[in-house]
Amino acid sequence: MPPCGPVNPEAGDPTNIGDAWVPVHIHVNPGLVGQWARQCTREYRPYPGEILCKKYKIEHAVGAGHFTRAYLATDIESNTKVCIKRHGGLTVELMTDLLTISRRIESVDPECTIFSRLIEAFFDMVGYTVETLIEGRNCMEICRTNHQHFKDMANLRTVAIGCLRGLDKLCQAGVVHCDMKADNFMWTKGPDGHTVVRIVDFGCSRLDSRLENGRNWAFAEGGAGHIGKWAPEMMLRLPITDKADVWGHAVALLELYSGRNMWNEEEDTVEYMLAQALGLVNEKTGLPEKLLRRSPLDIRQLYTPSPAYFPVQRLGVAPNVRFKELRPATWGLACVLGDETKWDNTKKQLSAYVLRSMKLDPEDRPHAVDLMDEDFLNPELGEPVSA
Template identity: 40%
Template sequence: MLADLVVVDKRLQKVDPKRLYFPQLHDVFFDGLGFTVESLIDGIDLHYKRDADPEFFLDLRNIRVVAEGVLLGLSLLDQAGIVHNDLKPDNIVWVDATPQSNDAKKAGPAVKQKTSVRIIDFNCARLDQRGPSLYEHWSVAEGGVGCRAYSSPEMALGLPVTPRSDVWSLAVVLCELYSGRSSSLCLCTDVDAVQVSLAQALSLCGLTDGVPSSIMRKSPLDVRRIFTPAFSPVRGHLPLRVNAYGVLEALRPTIFGLDQVLGEAWPTSDQKELGNLLQSALVFDGALRPTAKQLMQRCGFPAATPPKPEASAKSKAEKPAVKSAAKFAAKPALAVPKPAAKTEKPRELVDGVLIRVSGIAMQLDIMAGDLVQALCGFLSPEDYRRLASCDTLEDMRSALEETDYGTFLQDEPSPLFVGTIGKKCYEKLADEFRYLKAQTVEPLTTFMDFIAREKMIDNVIMIIQGALNNKAPAELAEKVHPLGVFEGMKVIMSETFDVQGGFDDVYRIFLVDTPIGPYFEEYLKNADRDKDEMGRAGLESSEVSGILTKQDLEIMKATLKKAWLEDFHGFCMSQGGTTAEVMGNMLKQEADFRVLLVTMNALNTELSTETKLKTRNSLYPNFGYLYPEGVHSLSKVWNDTTVRAALEPYGKYLQLFDQVKEFYDSEKSGEGKSATAGFQSIEDLIYAENVHMFEMAFEQQYHFGVFYAWVKLREQEIRNIRWIANMVILNTKDHIDNTIVPIFAPRM
């Protein structure tokens, strides 16, 4: 703000009329940024001074000159109501014991000068005249921020900035000068400068638990997007950034405290006084940080001599200074070593960077959750009521346009069919899934691939079923699940492909061109394990046709999905953290549900006979809450009585079985659909149980399970839409509310 810069010089004139600490501001102008034209200081800035002599600031006496001189200047700025806002080595000038500058000579009689430092470059300086107390409302959001490497935590968090912020900047400068290393910001870009600055602040303050929650609550920023929550896999509230590989990561310092600057022995060495000064200044909460004047008093530094009236200035100027100098000599602020001795840098820490910060890769659902929410929200109870009130499928088309599904059916001609609605819903889901996957990197990309593999299995079984039934490719295309489409399917779906001509090409595509090839090959080997010619030498494509035509496709599908589920579970467990916890729970429950499905659906069929029990039991996954004891008990059952006895120790699953017992009893009696109309199958109840389980996945953060839960919930929503459409066609809308499973229904 140019108005501020004009006032700054007037205030500097009042607190430093002889220009012993600051230059004179001759002019200010604006060219995209504010600029100042200042008087020349005959000296060398500290950045250049350090580069010219890397060991110069290993001498604690030189560090003392900087600390004392800058604190004197900052105390005057505080008195004037000015925040420098850009304190760094480049803006601090080392002035050797030389005659006064021209500006100082014009201001008054010559005074003998000693070696000192001056604060320059006030183009980012700000002042406050807008509140009852200084700086109450001013924050970095109003612009003028200087170098992020030296900015205070409150500046990065958008909190009010005061002269205490300059005290923080001085402490970082002293750390750099003494350690001989640059700020961590030299390794970052402008995009993540704030995050690295905060990580550096956490390190210097020794805050291993991250940013204190009390400070985060004061910040006007959306801290949920820029910090990890306290319950995340990494400990504490750490700043987040997207690294060069596009991976969201949390920044955690590798070392905390001043040991990295002064060495581990600093509390008992010559660096003790410097360490005490830094500890006092490096307070994360700006409201609790001492002012420059308070810090000078703690360290025993002499205060700046206030300007006196001209008549008495000459007679009284030297006396207070001699007294203060004597006091400082009696109690030095920083222990000064002998002239010949120079302290050494901590050898293990000389790596060119002040604070070494490590990035903890976190494929976080903070970002992914927002993407999912932006893509398509779930239907609300009001949306379901609107759909249930439709009299035709055209009415449903209009009702869906008012939801997040939008106009996805607008290009479909009339009359509209239930199958068309379902197909377009799945295509929309597949498009959104592919969009999400395009934003990912490993290992999340592989996780997304696992989700798609389940649908690939469905497509493979559908293609084989079509081949066995001599179906044309065009007919098969209508039944393809869009999520399970793979490259080789384009060949199979082409009009020139002879789907009745054998399985050689199908075999090659399944085993070579798809991720489910290993599952498929293992199944074929197991299916023909009894034949001597198979052995372990591998399966010839010419033998595939004979095996596939003899196998029950439902058993094949269950076997392939069992192999996929076990593989998926192993991958999720290898990720560790919340992903392993959340996905482990969901996949274990899904494994249990598959065990129950296989067991219940096998009742009253040949799979419940003694000769087929081995085939049925081979479909049970080898993990889950029922595994191994419950699975072992269920592997011996053959009727509903033995099933109930096996589920006795598992109250949740026993209750589920009792709810569906009437459904299977009516099937056993052969009374037809009319007898089962009032009952629910095991699939219906599992759908309802799964919805609650997948909803709970959104209650935790920082795990991959949110993607899996989102896909599953969207699939359930599509089933709801299809069911409503069927009820509309059959004019039985009174059954809608009893069958659909709402997603994220209001909780009482």
């Protein structure tokens, strides 16, 4: 493990956000003491009609993830709608992370035009956060109910533009989202009534490694976020920057277009994900040697030797361990976009956009702002169709 040093204030806070003390309310119930008492009481809370923190009236559930449940609620003091998230296993440390990320985002999006705003946080047996409400549907839900929606390139283009705008702001804030999956892309309306896509859910977010004075959280923590959207540098435990999210959003676009997921089941390992990625980008010699040389991992145990570097699957246990090379069965984006000889100009533009976003080495991959000149984002594709 590399040594951990303190963060230089100038490096860790480029926008001069400054530190802060944030009040967090804790509900003290005199009839509840001990783990068993809390477990018996909290399982199905909050209930419709229940008032939390003396001001938020729960309306109904609106969604759920692996670690959170989201509810529509009314702030009875201001009579406004908010989104309340019930977090499973939210510690004070994790809540501090959420509040820190929120302050960074607020510094680059003060009018709350791109992201939701974390209003407050409190504990009522479990941790809750209160956010401004983004009305709409997530893109994964739309894809599942209407398989043709994202076959329309205008709709896919809207997702790409929304992601790039959000990622550009996150880059300015020094934040890496780390969970760029379609569930976290909200299809909603902007102030002018036009369809926009907004990135939500910062529960897996981390700081851009360039702000951490050499610390490498990806190596220390073993990565973060949805494994199917991991960029190669996350798999190799290299320092993570905003470019990892550029990779993730490109994978999400392919998933929305095809209706298939990169990661399908618990047995799908990092090595399987990487083999699929090598096939998509048509890299028939495997990972770049210059990228592998920068990894702190023992790559001899994880990848085939020169001249082609492909991930391997370990079979058996020492001393009888065997290795199976994981080489893609198909090459290129034809498995997603169809026969390449039949691509129209729009599919060719999408292919160029995705391949540029999925450069294997982050040093060769563009920032989000650098992708905004891509032909695929040309408005000539037309207006998006309402979901």
